[in-house]
Amino acid sequence: xxxxxxxxxxxxxxxxxxxxxxxxxxxxxxxxxxxxxxxxxxxxxxxxxxxxxxxxxxxxxxxxxxxxxxxxxxxxxxxxxxxxxxxxxx
Amino acid sequence: xxxxxxxxxxxxxxxxxxxxxxxxxxxxxxxxxxxxxxxxxxxxxxxxxxxxxxxxxxxxxxxxxxxxxxxxxxxxxxxxxxxxxxxxxxxxxxxxxxxxxxxxxxxxxxxxxxxxxxxxxxxxxxxxxxxxxxxxxxxxxxxxxxxxxxxxxxxxxxxxxxxxxxxxxxxxxxxxxxxxxxxxxxxxxxxxxxxxxxxxxxxxxxxxxxxxxxxxxxx
Numbered sequence: 001x002x003x004x005x006x007x008x009x010x011x012x013x014x015x016x017x018x019x020x021x022x023x024x025x026x027x028x029x030x031x032x033x034x035x036x037x038x039x040x041x042x043x044x045x046x047x048x049x050x051x052x053x054x055x056x057x058x059x060x061x062x063x064x065x066x067x068x069x070x071x072x073x074x075x076x077x078x079x080x081x082x083x084x085x086x087x088x089x090x
Numbered sequence: 091x092x093x094x095x096x097x098x099x100x101x102x103x104x105x106x107x108x109x110x111x112x113x114x115x116x117x118x119x120x121x122x123x124x125x126x127x128x129x130x131x132x133x134x135x136x137x138x139x140x141x142x143x144x145x146x147x148x149x150x151x152x153x154x155x156x157x158x159x160x161x162x163x164x165x166x167x168x169x170x171x172x173x174x175x176x177x178x179x180x181x182x183x184x185x186x187x188x189x190x191x192x193x194x195x196x197x198x199x200x201x202x203x204x205x206x207x208x209x210x211x212x213x214x215x216x217x218x219x220x221x222x223x224x225x226x227x228x229x230x231x232x233x234x235x236x237x238x239x240x241x242x243x244x245x246x247x248x249x250x251x252x253x254x255x256x257x258x259x260x261x262x263x264x265x266x267x268x269x270x271x272x273x274x275x276x277x278x279x280x281x282x283x284x285x286x287x288x289x290x291x292x293x294x295x296x297x298x299x300x301x302x303x304x305x306x307x308x309x
Contacts, residue, residue, distance in 0.1 A: 031253055034262040035126070037117035047189045049125035056128045056182040057110070060135065064106075064281070067174055071288050078295045085302050 099284045105277035112270040119267075125189040128182050130270055133260070134278035135178035136204070140240050141282060142172035143207055146214075147237020150230035162226045163293035165233055167286050169214045172236070175282075176208035191253045199246035200254045203239060210236040 109130075119126040146168035152161035183201070184194040195201060210232060217229050247256045263271060 031247075031255055032121060033256065033258055035255075035259055035264070035267060036120040037264050037266055038120045039117065047192075049123060049189050052125055052185045052189055053127055056185045057131060059181050060131050060178050063174065063178060067285070071285065071292065075288065075292050075295070078292060078299060082295055082299050082302070085299065085306070089302070089306070 095284060095287060098280055102277055102280035102284055105273070105280065109270075109274055109277060112273050116270045117264075117266050122190045125186055128186040130274045132179060132182040132186060133271065134275045135175050135182065137275065138278050138282045139172060139175040139179050139204075139207070140243065141279075142168045142175055142286075143211070143233075143236045143240050145286065146172060146211070146233040147240075150233040150237070153230045154227060154234070160294070160297075162230070163290045163297070164286075165226075165230055166218060166293055167289035169211050169218075169229075169233060170289055171282065171285055172211040173208070173215055174285075176204070176211060180205060180208055187253075196253060198252040198254065199250040200243065200252055203243045203246055207236055207239045207243060210239070 113127055113130045116127060116130070118124055146165050149161045149164035149168060152158045153165060183204075187196070188194050214229050214232050214236070217225050217232065221228060244257065246252070247254050248258075260271070
């Protein structure tokens with residue numbers, strides 16, 4: 001009898017837990033389905049956007065320049081070695 | 091470098107130089123304000139990240155199943171670009187999210203699977219650097235696994251609950267937002283092609299150099 005009660009109680013607890021999770025998931029906001037353009041920035045700006053924007057673009061620009069420079073340097077080194085070896089052979 | 095490549099590089103450089111003006115002229119977004127403009131570099135970076143993963147996967151297939159040894163050069167090139175564009179995506183995304191969502195990161199399907207893909211290609215790069223003989227085939231298997239992740243990443247925003255904008259945003263963008271976005275996508279695609287070919291060329295030249303050294307040792 002005790003086992004049956006415990007089993008029933010655990011089943012009820014499981015259903016309650018599932019309901020809680022489902023409620024929490026549905027309580028989350030929906031993402032906007034499309035972007036809407038406006039002429040000016042909204043007034044309620046609590047976190048300044050400009051530093052975030054600057055870091056994002058700066059990171060990509062610096063990363064790109066660094067990568068192009070790295071490829072150019074590696075290629076120059078290998079091709080220099082290659083031409084030196086070819087001229088030595090000929 | 092061929093004339094075509096030089097031209098592509100020059101066009102990509104000019105497009106990137108003009109991109110800030112295009113992005114500056116784009117309107118603000120109603121709920122996200124100014125910070126949504128990260129999108130103009132974030133989205134093309136993410137597309138190039140996925141393109142690099144697909145390129146690495148296709149080249150790995152050629153290496154493993156069609157026995158084309160030179161395909162390994164393309165796997166290496168594409169994997170390195172996947173790390174580069176993956177880093178751009180995973181850094182710019184949280185900067186946007188901090189303002190738009192109020193948090194740097196959420197462990198939803200899109201963000202988590204993108205991080206996994208990035209880590210797969212970081213693992214590939216480490217494997218190729220320190221793995222020794224046989225790491226090319228092992229790495230190709232890893233890159234194939236990375237490619238298999240791509241469709242999941244793309245559709246994840248449509249099937250799982252997330253704050254991330256769904257795929258429906260791009261086709262429904264108003265013209266004044268769409269033009270700078272497609273301009274940036276084109277610039278990133280050009281840059282991707284140029285970098286991929288340059289990086290593959292580096293591997294071709296390294297192979298030639300090794301062959302020459304071997305021939306010299308044998309002589």
